[in-house]
Each structure stands twice: as C-alpha cells, then as structure tokens.
Amino acid sequence: MAQSSVAVSGGPFGTMDKALLLKIHALMVRARVLEERCIKMGRTGEGYFWIGGPGEEAFNVSLGLQVKKGQGPRYDYLNLHYRNSATLLAMGAATIDSIRQMRTVATDPYTKGRNFVNHYCVPEWNVVPVTSTIETQYSSAIGTAIANARTPGDAVTIVTGGDGGTAEGDFHSCLVWANRPVLPLPILIIVVNNHYAISVPEATQHGEKKISDWGKVFGMAAKTIDGNDVAESYAAIQEALAYCRKERKPYLLEAVCSRLHGHSSASGANRVNEPDCIAIFEEKLAAQGIAKKEDFDKVWTQALAEVDAAHQQVKKEPYPAPDTIWDGVYFESLPSSYPRKGGS
Amino acid sequence: MANMVQAIRLALHYGEENLGVKEIFGEDVGPPLGGVFTATQGLRTAWNSPLDERGIVGAAMGLAWAGFRPVAEIQFVDYIFNVIDLLKLAANATWTSGGRYKTPMVVMTPTGSGIHGSIYHSHSFDSIATKLHGMKVVCPSTPLDAYGLMISAIKDDNPVLFLKPKALLRVKGEELIPGEPSDEKELRSMIDAPIGDRSQWKPRWPDVKEYAIPIGQGKISKPGADATVVTHGRLAPVALEVAKAFAAAGTGDVEVVDMRSLVPYDWELIKSSIKKTGRVLFLNEETEITNFGEHLFRRTVDELFYDLKVRPRLLCGKATPGIGLSPVLEYAIVPQKTDVERALRELLDEPA
Numbered sequence: 001m002a003q004s005s006v007a008v009s010g011g012p013f014g015t016m017d018k019a020l021l022l023k024i025h026a027l028m029v030r031a032r033v034l035e036e037r038c039i040k041m042g043r044t045g046e047g048y049f050w051i052g053g054p055g056e057e058a059f060n061v062s063l064g065l066q067v068k069k070g071q072g073p074r075y076d077y078l079n080l081h082y083r084n085s086a087t088l089l090a091m092g093a094a095t096i097d098s099i100r101q102m103r104t105v106a107t108d109p110y111t112k113g114r115n116f117v118n119h120y121c122v123p124e125w126n127v128v129p130v131t132s133t134i135e136t137q138y139s140s141a142i143g144t145a146i147a148n149a150r151t152p153g154d155a156v157t158i159v160t161g162g163d164g165g166t167a168e169g170d171f172h173s174c175l176v177w178a179n180r181p182v183l184p185l186p187i188l189i190i191v192v193n194n195h196y197a198i199s200v201p202e203a204t205q206h207g208e209k210k211i212s213d214w215g216k217v218f219g220m221a222a223k224t225i226d227g228n229d230v231a232e233s234y235a236a237i238q239e240a241l242a243y244c245r246k247e248r249k250p251y252l253l254e255a256v257c258s259r260l261h262g263h264s265s266a267s268g269a270n271r272v273n274e275p276d277c278i279a280i281f282e283e284k285l286a287a288q289g290i291a292k293k294e295d296f297d298k299v300w301t302q303a304l305a306e307v308d309a310a311h312q313q314v315k316k317e318p319y320p321a322p323d324t325i326w327d328g329v330y331f332e333s334l335p336s337s338y339p340r341k342g343g344s
Numbered sequence: 345m346a347n348m349v350q351a352i353r354l355a356l357h358y359g360e361e362n363l364g365v366k367e368i369f370g371e372d373v374g375p376p377l378g379g380v381f382t383a384t385q386g387l388r389t390a391w392n393s394p395l396d397e398r399g400i401v402g403a404a405m406g407l408a409w410a411g412f413r414p415v416a417e418i419q420f421v422d423y424i425f426n427v428i429d430l431l432k433l434a435a436n437a438t439w440t441s442g443g444r445y446k447t448p449m450v451v452m453t454p455t456g457s458g459i460h461g462s463i464y465h466s467h468s469f470d471s472i473a474t475k476l477h478g479m480k481v482v483c484p485s486t487p488l489d490a491y492g493l494m495i496s497a498i499k500d501d502n503p504v505l506f507l508k509p510k511a512l513l514r515v516k517g518e519e520l521i522p523g524e525p526s527d528e529k530e531l532r533s534m535i536d537a538p539i540g541d542r543s544q545w546k547p548r549w550p551d552v553k554e555y556a557i558p559i560g561q562g563k564i565s566k567p568g569a570d571a572t573v574v575t576h577g578r579l580a581p582v583a584l585e586v587a588k589a590f591a592a593a594g595t596g597d598v599e600v601v602d603m604r605s606l607v608p609y610d611w612e613l614i615k616s617s618i619k620k621t622g623r624v625l626f627l628n629e630e631t632e633i634t635n636f637g638e639h640l641f642r643r644t645v646d647e648l649f650y651d652l653k654v655r656p657r658l659l660c661g662k663a664t665p666g667i668g669l670s671p672v673l674e675y676a677i678v679p680q681k682t683d684v685e686r687a688l689r690e691l692l693d694e695p696a
Contacts, residue, residue, distance in 0.1 A: 003521040033623070064496055072411060073411070077406070102382060110441070110442070111441065112443075114442065115440055121442075121444060121445065123443040128406070128445070129437050129440055129441050131433055131440075136429065136433055139402020139403075139406075140402045140406040140433075141406060142399055143410065144406035144409065146403060146407055147410030148410075157406075166389050169398055170402065173398050174437075177393075177394060177396070177403065181392065327442070327443055328441070328442060328443035329437040329439055330502050331501040332501065335560055337611035338608055
C-alpha cells in the first residue's frame with residue numbers, strides 16, 4: 001500500500017518522505033546487485049540463461065511498494081514479466097530465492113529448478129506464473145481483473161510487459177477486454193518502454209508516437225512517464241492505482257526506462273551506456289541533502305554482503321532429484337497407468 | 345431423453361448452483377443465442393465475450409488462478425489453433441510453479457466432422473490436445489456421459505479440454521440424466537428457448553442431481569470376445585452400431601471400448617480388453633500422421649505384443665490439409681460406417 005507521506009524536501013521528491021526515499025534506494029541497490037550476481041553466475045557456468053531488469057529499478061521498486069499484497073481476489077493480482085525482480089524485492093521477496101532459481105536448485109521456491117531466473121510465482125501474493133512467452137500475461141490479466149471486478153473492495157490487477165510485446169495481439173486483447181462497456185476492468189496496464197525488442201529498435205517497427213496513445217482509442221486514462229525517475233514513477237503509479245481502485249476502470253501507464261544489460265545473456269548481458277536510474281537517484285538524494293556518498297556506499301556494501309552470503313548458501317543446496325519430474329503434471333498425483341518410460 | 349447439448353446445459357446449470365461456477369463465457373455464449381449449438385442457453389452466469397479466442401482463454405486462465413472455476417467456450421475447435429500457446433501455459437502452470445498453482449478451468453469446444461462443415465468446421469484436435477501435457481482431455485459420445493464428464497471437469501483442479509462431437513450434439517440419449525423428466529417434450533418446454541423473441545424467457549430447470557464420471561475412466565459400451573475396437577466421440581456410436589450388427593448376424597463378437605477420456609486414458613481397461621480378444625482396432629477421425637491412436641498402437645505393441653493374435657490396426661482420417669465440403673470428399677477423408685465395417689471385418693477374419 002502507499003506509504004504515509006510527509007514532505008521533507010519538496011523539490012524533486014514532492015511529498016515523499018526521507019524514510020521512504022531511503023527505503024526505495026536500498027531496494028533498488030539490492031535488486032541491482034542481485035541481477036549483476038545472476039549475470040555473473042550465468043557467465044561462470046553456475047547458471048544458464050539470464051534475463052532480468054537492471055535499469056527498471058526506479059519504476060519497479062515504486063510499483064512493488066504500492067501493491068495491495070495478499071492472496072485471493074480481495075488483493076492485487078500481478079501478471080508480471082521477467083524484468084520485475086525489483087518489484088518482487090519491494091514486495092518482500094528474498095534475494096536468495098532468485099539466486100536459487102538462477103542455480104536451478106531444488107529449493108527454488110518459484111519453479112523448483114524448472115524455469116529461467118526471474119520467472120517468479122508466488123501464490124501467497126497473487127503473483128501468477130511468469131512466462132517466457134512474450135505478452136501472454138496481458139491475456140491472463142483479463143481473467144484476474146474479472147475476478148477483482150466481481151469482488152467487493154478496491155483490489156486491482158497489475159500487468160507489465162515491454163514495448164516490443166505491444167505488437168502482439170494479447171496487448172490489444174487486454175485493451176479491448178479492459179474497456180468492455182458491460183464490465184470495465186480495474187487493471188493497471190503497464191508498458192515498460194526500453195525502446196528495443198531484443199535487438200530491434202522500436203523506432204524501426206512502431207509508428208505509434210507513444211504507446212500510451214493506444215488509450216485514446218478507448219478514451220481511457222493513460223500517461224507516459226520517465227521510468228528512470230523515482231519520484232515521477234512513484235507518483236504516477238500512486239495516481240494510476242488510486243484511479244483503478246476507486247473508479248474500477250483500466251489505466252494505461254507507459255514508463256520509459258533504460259535497459260542496462262541488453263535483452264538477456266544471449267546478447268552478452270554487457271553493461272550499455274544508458275542513463276542509470278540509481279545514479280540519477282543518488283545524485284538527487286545528495287543534492288537535496290537527504291544522503292551522502294558514504295551512506296550510499298554503505299547500502300551497496302550491505303547489499304553485496306547479503307548477496308554474497310546468499311550465494312554461498314545456495315552453493316550448498318541440492319539440485320532437484322530426477323524423479324521429481326512427475327510432481328505437478330497434475331495438481332493431484334498421476335494415475336499409475338500414465339506413460340512414464342519415454343518410449344518403448 | 346436429453347440430447348447431448350441439453351445434457352451439457354444441465355451439467356453447467358448444476359455447476360452454477362452447486363459447484364461454484366460463476367463465469368461461463370465465450371462468443372455468443374450469453375443471451376440471446378446461448379451458444380451456436382445452444383449449450384449455454386438460459387444459464388444464469390453465461391455471458392458474451394468479444395470475438396477473441398486469446399482473450400477468452402486468457403480470461404479463463406486468470407479466473408482459474410484466482411480460484412474461480414470458469415467454463416469458457418471456443419465456438420469451434422477449428423478456431424482454437426491461435427490459442428495453443430495459452431492452452432500450453434494453462435496446462436503447464438501447475439508443473440512450472442512446482443505444484444503450487446491450481447488451474448481449475450474448463451474449455452469446451454465442438455469438435456470433429458459430420459455436419460458438412462467444410463474446412464473450418466470439421467477439424468479434430470485430439471492429437472494436439474493430447475500433447476498439451478498437464479491438460480486433461482475428454483470427449484463424450486452420449487448425453488449422460490457428457491453430463492457426468494462436465495460435472496467432473498468443473499470439479500477438477502486442472503484445466504480440462506471438453507471436446508463436444510459436433511455430429512452428436514443433437515442426438516438423444518438412451519439413458520436418463522438423474523433428475524431429468526422422463527418426457528422429452530416436457531424437458532424441451534422447460535429448458536429450450538422459444539424461437540423468435542426470447543427476451544422475457546426464463547428456463548425452468550429440472551432438479552438434476554450430481555453424477556460424475558471420473559476423468560480417466562473409459563467404458564465398455566458392448567462386451568465382446570473376438571476383437572476390440574478402441575474409440576471415442578463421433579465414431580463411438582458408429583462402432584457400437586457395427587458391433588451390434590455383427591453380433592446380430594453372428595459374424596463376430598466385437599468389444600467396444602469408449603475411451604471418454606483421452607488424457608489421462610484408461611489403459612487398464614484397454615489393456616484388459618486386448619488381452620482378452622487378442623485383436624484390436626484403434627478408431628478415430630484425426631489425421632493419420634502423428635495420430636493419437638498411434639500412441640495407443642505403439643503402447644499396445646510394447647506391452648501386449650505377445651497377447652496379440654494378429655497385427656493391430658488404426659483407422660483414422662486421411663492426412664489431407666482439410667476436409668472437403670462435398671460429401672464425396674468428406675466421406676473419402678473421414679472414416680464412415682462402411683470403413684468401420686470393413687476394418688473390423690478384416691480384423692476378425694485374419695487368421696491367427
């Protein structure tokens with residue numbers, strides 16, 4: 001839920017108080033250090049494919065802190081994509097669990113070693129399974145949003161994806177279903193625009209001036225913001241969620257963010273020269289006298305120590321046993337005659 | 345007796361009143377039409393969706409993950425191909441989440457040939473459906489089985505694809521659904537919407553009872569000692585008719601196994617029948633290349649080779665890109681009664 005806000009600084013942070021700003025900073029740093037560790041694990045053979053969200057921390061932490069967290073349709077549903085690590089950490093996820101998923105160990109609480117890193121799944125927090133299939137979360141979000149719409153209260157559905165995925169039909173399905181006159185849906189439709197679909201520049205494939213312009217077709221609330229800016233992100237999410245919660249209608253929010261390590265490990269995951277939301281934030285915090293370089297150093301050091309300790313712990317944990325492949329084919333156990341030999 | 349579409353409607357009504365079904369939806373599913381085959385006519389929670397199969401299946405997935413038990417319809421299985429990735433996600437959500445998420449949703453859709461449906465109203469989907477591991481797939485051949493399987497599908501914690509044989513939807517049953525009025529005219533007057541203006545019409549539902557056929561349980565429609573035919577859906581009554589005719593003529597005692605569930609399937613029932621007769625025909629209307637019946641065929645060869653008296657057979661659709669509209673073409677592509685007669689005759693006549 002939204003933090004209580006007491007203006008301490010005015011200026012670039014509006015009504016956000018110091019404690020909240022420092023909390024956001026610490027979460028952003030933890031998310032960054034975690035992602036950089038996962039990239040390194042992939043490179044050193046401790047894991048395989050990496051895909052994640054360095055560059056989206058300002059927006060994603062701001063989102064995670066404002067989720068109405070819980071299980072069932074009285075709480076927010078999250079249909080996320082694989083760049084939402086900072087959202088999960090802001091909601092209270094442990095860094096060690098992402099390292100577990102990266103290392104594919106049995107203790108991976110999201111997928112038991114079955115899926116790529118940053119493919120979260122947390123039933124207790126309404127985080128539905130994250131998939132590698134681009135944009136399908138915008139279709140499943142229709143369903144969780146109907147559940148929210150049918151349930152008294154102010155819970156909403158949140159869906160996130162990238163700019164590239166908006167070319168898929170699922171994005172347009174989501175817009176159509178969210179704006180049905182018979183049942184408008186309380187759904188925050190987020191598009192994180194990093195201007196690339198893997199290697200293809202947005203400008204070469206998309207004629208839309210802004211992705212949020214799709215909202216004009218439906219006369220729906222929509223906005224494009226600087227997702228690299230903490231205060232702008234936090235305020236925009238606060239406004240959009242308040243609208244969805246009260247009006248029980250959809251809101252299209254486009255957040256322009258950097259993509260600091262490329263699409264994934266498939267393209268090397270090397271650091272690129274784009275604006276860094278953490279550096280921008282630290283500069284503003286320092287300029288406002290809210291924190292100093294030494295304070296930031298301490299946060300980075302603590303995050304590194306946390307991730308180091310988690311990494312060491314995960315190295316001791318077992319990989320899944322081969323016979324676990326049959327767990328969860330169905331929710332109940334398999335019938336004894338189910339074919340299991342894999343051939344003759 | 346109720347026909348299959350009435351039986352499905354009665355099961356959905358039972359689901360609304362007793363099993364927590366709150367969302368039944370799809371194209372033309374709500375009033376005034378109540379489904380192009382009327383399977384959802386008069387239902388309290390049925391509503392119309394946009395013409396968008398991806399939205400329909402996505403909505404079902406999200407609702408299922410939110411603990412609802414949605415029933416969604418794809419108007420014809422021929423139009424399900426653009427949601428295969430979503431169905432795959434629905435099917436694998438429990439596995440990929442390490443067993444933590446349930447996906448209790450039903451997707452029902454008319455399947456198969458037999459209504460002169462041409463290229464896009466005649467498809468079968470069995471082989472692809474049975475590759476969506478984690479999804480359960482059922483396909484009834486009688487109204488009572490449709491009723492019982494729909495009740496089980498609604499109660500199941502896994503996604504269930506409920507294939508409705510188009511050609512059988514208007515065929516009356518020979519068994520009463522528990523609570524169904526014995527006079528079929530009375531049933532029609534209670535639950536079938538009138539022709540014309542139906543804006544003021546409301547159904548009067550009979551007090552139908554719970555009757556669940558476990559998913560994964562086949563049935564012997566007709567016992568026999570000489571040969572086994574394993575089938576489902578539209579071809580199950582065809583096989584039964586042929587088997588009865590052979591029995592009446594004294595030309596062979598064929599056992600008819602109606603699978604009812606394609607995945608999980610009743611291997612114990614199939615196995616025991618083949619062990620008894622030593623002769624088996626797998627019969628379906630899917631196309632020949634990578635046919636679901638080929639899996640059963642292979643398993644038979646692996647596990648029952650030394651119980652077989654003659655080579656096993658598969659009779660299925662021809663591997664053409666579509667099913668032609670002209671009856672000459674449709675009958676040449678999809679197995680018909682005469683094909684079943686010939687295949688069973690050959691199976692019975694081959695010397696052991």
